[in-house]
Amino acid sequence: MSDRNDLIINFLQRHGWGQAERKPLADDASFRRYERLTRAGEKAILMDAPPEFEDVRPFVAIARHLQKYGLAAPEIYAEDIENGFLLLADMGDALFAAVIAADLAQEKPLYGLALEGLIHLHKIPLPDNVPPYDEALLLTELALFVDWYMPSLDGKILSAANRDDFLKLWQNILPLVTGGPVCLTLRDYHAENLMLRDGQTGLARLGLLDFQDAVIGHSAYDLVSLLQDARRDVSPALEQDMLDRYIGETEQNQQDFRRIYAILGAQRNAKIIGIFTRLYLRDGKASYLDKIPRVWALLERDLMHPALAPIKQWIDRHIPPETRAGSFTPKPFMPQKAMILAAGLGQRMRPLSAACPKPLITVAGKAFLSYSLDGLCAAGVRDVVVNIHYLADQMTEYTRSYYDHRLTITLSDERAALMDSGGGVKKALPLLGEGAFLLLNSDMIWRDGSRPMLHRMQAAWRSDDMDILMLLIPRDGAFGFDGAGDYHRAADGRLRARGADSNADYIYGGIMMMTNKSFDHTPNGPFSLRMQFDRAEKKGRLYGIIHDGDWYHVGTPDARDALEGIFTTCRGD
Structure with a gap:
């Protein structure tokens, strides 16, 4: 039962809601989706x-913690953690x-009621196993501003020096x-x-809906979230009234609290501008763009x-005021196309590849091909060509039913002849x-380092x-590789093949950028990329x-x- 709707029907039937009327509710900015269920006058919500993309376990844990200490989170009627389904009380x-x-x-x-809820929330004991809102996480979120919003202004990725300056500040x-x-x-x-x-009284009138990303952080953050709202205007007078009340109670x-409130406000609003830009470029969601001018106005207030x-000086140097005030359409800054080489016979991976194409062999429950597809999509590349030959029907079915709707996957069919x-x-x-x-290549997996690797490229x-820009892996740090190395690299990044030398410092990491001009005057039949x-x-x-993150070559069953x-x-299983 691979179709997700079939899984939903099965889940609902197991818990007595199989015959319920299902009505979709509004989508949110995540991959979660909600439906209202109605049966014989009763209602519930399907998450x-x-x-x-999502893990429902934090939602379940935080909901029960909030309920334990007198806050109204949705009651959980049923759960299917493995498949990502929750049956919730309808609030x-x-x-x-x-x-x-x-x-x-x-x-x-x-x-005022929301403020009472925060004051109560900030007094309750801390739950277990909730991550800290520490400097590393705050900086990771701030990087969304320089990695997504800034490049989208002119279609050019921010230089490493300017990006580093922003984050160091x-x-x-x-x-x-x-x-x-x-x-x-x-x-x-x-x-x-x-x-x-x-029908409720007191604090029970306040229902909480969205908390699966909860962390342990400063009390000012949720106050910023409430009073500097990206989705609706809160008057400065109301903001100051609520802020004064919270500080007093x-x-x-x-002085200290207002300083922290401004800092976290600027951090949150810069992050949101980056997120709304990414939602458009990576996820195809345009509805958040018209909210960016409001968030910019909030950010400018905080920066005072x-x-x-x-931070204000850096932003004033790099982003003209007129750019911030109006609506805009983000410009793509990544290549719009990618290709994954997936047609090979996978001889070195036998016996695992005897009945399964090498790109579909799994590690940690996920196909090799999926790691590359997910990495491309995460960087904003959504149009991918995959060539197929060996066990092509399996490859066709896998890509046809691929779980990430953001990607367009086109097959280049080499069943008639393997083209190298x-x-x-x-x-x-x-x-x-x-x-x-x-x-x-489809037999390597990478992890980003200081910034998204494909953005660095x-x-x-x-x-x-x-003509070609390769990803290089330091030979001594390459998982699954024990050869002499492929290339020497000059200070300007230019490469020279190892040739007759006994070794070279770098290996080719299976990812490159190139153009179709590299294929001028090449044969029409099979040939190796070594020619290019x-x-x-x-x-x-x-x-x-040079890659600054982890990299793994998976060429054999042992690897x-x-x-x-x-x-x-690493996953903790």
């Missing part, structure tokens, strides 16, 4: 969280945002917010995630605090279009100087960028088993 439709839109007089009392500021008292922080505590519960130091003067690496790419050129494209690509490598080297147009052990240990 559908595909396990490839109604009275979202704070909707109630206020219908009657503005409700705004101040509802925000934040590193100097964030210790002000990470060293004090902490509390459970829900992270998305705002008017579209808070529910007014009918929790006996905070006025003296503690954030260095170079011939395979040349055959697929009509599918790859004009301009630079990414080319990946795009930042390093210079079409005027390069040698040509580019002779012209001085073969370059390489696959060793990597299985590494991944399983």
Whole structure:
């Protein structure tokens, strides 16, 4: 039963809701999906969280913790952790945002109720096994601003120096917010995630909906989330009124708390601008773009605090004020096409490849091919060509039913004749279009280092100087490789093949950028990409960028088993 709707029907039938009427509810910015179920006058909510993208266990754990300490999270009627389904109590439709839109007089009392909820939340014991909102996580979120929003302004990835400057400025500021008292922080505590519960009194009127990303952080963060809302305007007067009330009732130091509030406000709003840009470029969701000017206005207010003067100066140097105020359509900054070489016979992987194409062999429960597809999509590359030959029907079925709807996967069929690496790419050129494209082997897995690896490659690509830009792996740190190395690298990144030398410092990591011009004057039948490598080297147009993250070559069953052990240990199984 591979179809997800069949899995849903099975789940609902097991728990007595198989005959219920199902009505979709509004999507959110994640991969989760919700349906309202109705049967004989009863109602419930189905949460559908595909396990490839979401883990429902944090939601379950935090919901029960909140309920234990007197806060109204949805009751969980049934759960299927493995498949990502929850059956929840229906808390109604009275979202704070909707109630206020219908009657503005409700705004101040509802925000007061939300504030009471925060004050209560910040007094309860901390749950176990919840990650800290530490400097590393705060910086990872801030990187979304420079990795997604900044490049989308002009279609060019920010230089490593400018990116590092931005994050180093934040590193100097964030210790002000990470060293004090902490509390459970829900992270998305705002008017579209808070529910007014009918028929309840006191704090029981407040329903909490979205908390699966909870962390242990500073109490000011959720206050920022509530009062600097990306989705609706909260007047400065109401914001200050609620802020004064919180500071007074929790006996905070006025000056210190307002400084931290401004810092976390700037961090959150910069992150949101990056997230909304990524939702458009990576996920195809355009509905969040018109919210960016509001978030920019909030960010500019936060940046007026003296503690954030260095950040304000950096932003003023790099982003003109007129760019921030209006709506915009983000410009793609990554190659729009990629190809994965997946047609080979996988001889060295036998016996595992005797009845399964090598790209579909799994490690840690996931096919080799899926690691590459997911990595491309995560970087914003959504149009992928995959060539097929050996056990092609299995490859066709796998790609046809691939779980990530954001990707467009096109097959280049080599069933009639295996074209080798170079011939395979040349055959697929009509599918790859004009301009630079990414080319990946299907038997390696990478982990990003200091920034997304594919973004680093795009930042390093210079079409005027390069025919090919390779990902290089330091020979001594390459998992699954014990050879003498492939290339020497000059200071400017230019490559020279090892040739007759006894060894070289770097190996080719199975990922490159190139253009269709590299295939001019090449054979029409099978040939190796070695031809393109040698040509580019002779012209001085073969370059390489050194990978700064983990990298694994999986060429044999032994290598696959060793990597299985590494991944399983890291995952904590």
